[in-house]
Amino acid sequence: GFQVVTEVVTHKLNHIPIFKGDFASLSPKVQRFVAEKAELMNPAGIYICDGSQKEYDDIVDKLVERGVLTPLKAYENNYLCRTDPRDVARVESKTWMVTKDKYDSVCHTPEGVRPIMGQWMSEEQFGVELDARFPGCMAGRPMYVVPYSMGPIGGPLSKIGIELTDSSYVVLCMRTMTRMGQKVLDALGDQDFVRCIHSVGLPRPVKQKVINHWPCNPEKVMIAHRPKEREIWSFGSGYGGNSILGKKCFALRIACNIGRDEGWLAEHMLIMGVTNPEGEEKFIAAAFPSACGKTNLAMLTPTVPGWKVRVVGDDIAWMKFGEDGRLYAINPEAGFFGVAPGTSHKTNAMAMESFQKNSIFTNVAETADGEYFWEGLEKELKEAKGYTDEQLKQLEITNWLGDRWHIGDEGKAAHPNSRFTAPAAQCPTIHPDWEAPQGVPIDAIVFGGRRPEGVPLVFESFSWEHGILVGALVKSETTAAAEFTGKNVMHDPMAMRPFMGYNYGKYLEHWIKLGKAPNKAPKIFHVNWFRETKDHKFLWPGFGDNIRVLDWILRRVSGDDEIAIETAIGYVPKRGTINLDGLPRIDWNELMSIPKPYWEEDIDESRHFLDSQVGSDLPQPIRDELDKLEKRVHSL
Numbered sequence: 001g002f003q004v005v006t007e008v009v010t011h012k013l014n015h016i017p018i019f020k021g022d023f024a025s026l027s028p029k030v031q032r033f034v035a036e037k038a039e040l041m042n043p044a045g046i047y048i049c050d051g052s053q054k055e056y057d058d059i060v061d062k063l064v065e066r067g068v069l070t071p072l073k074a075y076e077n078n079y080l081c082r083t084d085p086r087d088v089a090r091v092e093s094k095t096w097m098v099t100k101d102k103y104d105s106v107c108h109t110p111e112g113v114r115p116i117m118g119q120w121m122s123e124e125q126f127g128v129e130l131d132a133r134f135p136g137c138m139a140g141r142p143m144y145v146v147p148y149s150m151g152p153i154g155g156p157l158s159k160i161g162i163e164l165t166d167s168s169y170v171v172l173c174m175r176t177m178t179r180m181g182q183k184v185l186d187a188l189g190d191q192d193f194v195r196c197i198h199s200v201g202l203p204r205p206v207k208q209k210v211i212n213h214w215p216c217n218p219e220k221v222m223i224a225h226r227p228k229e230r231e232i233w234s235f236g237s238g239y240g241g242n243s244i245l246g247k248k249c250f251a252l253r254i255a256c257n258i259g260r261d262e263g264w265l266a267e268h269m270l271i272m273g274v275t276n277p278e279g280e281e282k283f284i285a286a287a288f289p290s291a292c293g294k295t296n297l298a299m300l301t302p303t304v305p306g307w308k309v310r311v312v313g314d315d316i317a318w319m320k321f322g323e324d325g326r327l328y329a330i331n332p333e334a335g336f337f338g339v340a341p342g343t344s345h346k347t348n349a350m351a352m353e354s355f356q357k358n359s360i361f362t363n364v365a366e367t368a369d370g371e372y373f374w375e376g377l378e379k380e381l382k383e384a385k386g387y388t389d390e391q392l393k394q395l396e397i398t399n400w401l402g403d404r405w406h407i408g409d410e411g412k413a414a415h416p417n418s419r420f421t422a423p424a425a426q427c428p429t430i431h432p433d434w435e436a437p438q439g440v441p442i443d444a445i446v447f448g449g450r451r452p453e454g455v456p457l458v459f460e461s462f463s464w465e466h467g468i469l470v471g472a473l474v475k476s477e478t479t480a481a482a483e484f485t486g487k488n489v490m491h492d493p494m495a496m497r498p499f500m501g502y503n504y505g506k507y508l509e510h511w512i513k514l515g516k517a518p519n520k521a522p523k524i525f526h527v528n529w530f531r532e533t534k535d536h537k538f539l540w541p542g543f544g545d546n547i548r549v550l551d552w553i554l555r556r557v558s559g560d561d562e563i564a565i566e567t568a569i570g571y572v573p574k575r576g577t578i579n580l581d582g583l584p585r586i587d588w589n590e591l592m593s594i595p596k597p598y599w600e601e602d603i604d605e606s607r608h609f610l611d612s613q614v615g616s617d618l619p620q621p622i623r624d625e626l627d628k629l630e631k632r633v634h635s636l
């Protein structure tokens with residue numbers, strides 16, 4: 001144990017009791033951190049988490065008693081949680097990067113152009129906002145001390161954080177999503193750590209009505225990051241991406257700053273191992289905007305015999321070039337926080353098998369038999385119960401708002417952003433090396449988006465710099481998000497737009513630099529599962545049949561240069577080099593065409609995007625790649 005608590009720390013703590021744990025055994029750095037923040041936020045007591053199963057069970061029991069969690073009695077140790085309906089998703093407009101210099105955080109955009117990649121707040125303004133929120137904000141609530149490791153504890157690519165939070169829901173989720181507890185403190189010693197402060201922002205005695213036993217303060221939500229200080233301050237929201245700070249806030253926004261300083265990449269990417277019928281395995285890291293089925297790809301069940309897919313991670317990859325010049329990736333998380341609606345045995349059987357126990361479901365619906373329910377499960381529920389369509393409609397369901405609901409009724413059973421929180425280790429196809437401290441070697445990087453028009457099923461970039469441009473120009477059709485009517489194709493560079501931690505131009509520079517010799521840059525591909533015919537039919541069956549595209553990608557990685565033709569936008573599969581056996585007729589020409597008018601328009605729009613959103617910060621090599629692409633398209 002460490003020396004006794006210094007008198008300064010004792011003074012700060014003196015009236016605040018320690019509910020659990022041995023404060024004196026914390027390192028001096030951790031003691032000071034806890035004492036300072038306790039003095040600021042004035043919690044009823046301090047609860048130092050040990051990360052044990054008993055601790056988890058005790059907290060679950062208390063939350064069930066208080067009506068925050070409902071046991072889903074059809075399973076073992078599965079619980080349902082409903083939030084305040086105002087607190088259901090990340091709040092990008094209230095998410096800030098706080099740096100001394102504005103252009104460390106955002107790009108030099110022309111006057112009047114609102115940056116869409118991150119928002120900057122000055123240090124002065126942050127001081128004002130902090131003072132308006134955090135003093136005394138934990139009154140009457142416990143302050144949980146959550147020590148956690150992103151990545152296997154002690155691994156060379158892993159990093160440690162400590163989250164202080166007044167939400168016990170967050171404690172439960174952090175235990176599933178990260179390696180959490182005493183063993184992390186043991187590994188930490190007196191080193192530094194990422195400092196995370198989270199409060200639901202509703203000190204007791206509470207004046208306003210709390211809905212669903214879910215305290216929050218939507219009017220005063222602020223999720224602020226101080227990357228230089230490796231600090232995160234989150235206020236007013238208990239919802240996942242805003243409060244489980246190890247995920248988006250640490251593992252992407254803070255981590256990409258650490259990666260820039262230390263020479264590695266923190267990316268919004270899945271990691272999967274693909275084994276061909278000859279038993280050769282290669283690893284793919286892939287970035288997709290939301291609604292592209294990223295988790296479904298990571299846990300793919302191949303439709304072609306002899307192929308095997310195993311998941312290392314479904315959301316975030318930390319990647320660093322090793323001594324051998326290969327790019328190694330770890331999944332810094334220990335769990336899956338996936339979108340529930342659309343998940344079924346048909347679209348993602350392995351995800352379904354991952355959350356049959358020890359999982360938490362947030363804002364999903366519940367059947368009278370104590371099962372989870374959401375849009376996309378109708379068919380398999382009907383089949384499981386042997387119901388007729390009529391009987392299915394009679395089924396008593398409680399929707400995400402807690403109201404009685406029936407299949408076929410108005411509105412949604414589950415909130416579109418409702419989530420399962422499940423231990424990664426429970427996935428039947430979790431890779432045996434998913435916790436290898438040094439990571440797995442990445443053979444291909446894949447970008448993708450929902451592109452109903454003009455973009456072929458797959459293409460390969462000509463070079464690392466060209467591949468970076470392909471990533472920077474990722475766009476995806478947004479399902480009718482609140483602010484837009486109908487569907488738009490929106491930019492989401494490398495699928496990092498909501499998670500950028502610093503100036504995007506500098507980030508592209510960092511990518512360029514890391515790909516140089518002696519590092520062996522992986523090939524970069526782009527896929528589009530979502531191309532449609534003129535009458536809006538999908539041209540590609542997708543799902544398990546995507547293995548056929550991964551097969552082509554891996555043969556290209558293995559150096560097979562008979563299977564591709566060079567086009568203006570990159571290398572595309574030569575007709576007949578993608579295995580279509582057993583598929584209903586595929587309209588290859590439509591699926592693979594590169595319409596000149598579409599691409600000329602697309603490139604103009606892309607140039608406008610880069611000029612307005614990256615501006616003078618765009619590295620010259622990327623500008624050159626755009627010019628070369630434009631010339632090639634004009635000569636189509």
Ligand SMILES: C=CCn1c(=O)c2[nH]c(Cc3ccc(NC(C)=O)cc3)nc2n(CCCC)c1=O
Pocket residue numbers: 291292293294296297298300342347529530538540541542543544546
């Ligand atoms: C590994 C799977 C990736 N993937 C896909 O590859 C995919 N493709 C499509 C489009 C599609 C939808 C339905 C069919 N149905 C039939 C019967 O063809 C086919 C394609 N939807 C897809 N989805 C679901 C997107 C929302 C999250 C999807 O996740």
Ligand SMILES: [Mn+2]
Pocket residue numbers: 268315
């Ligand atoms: Mn994500």
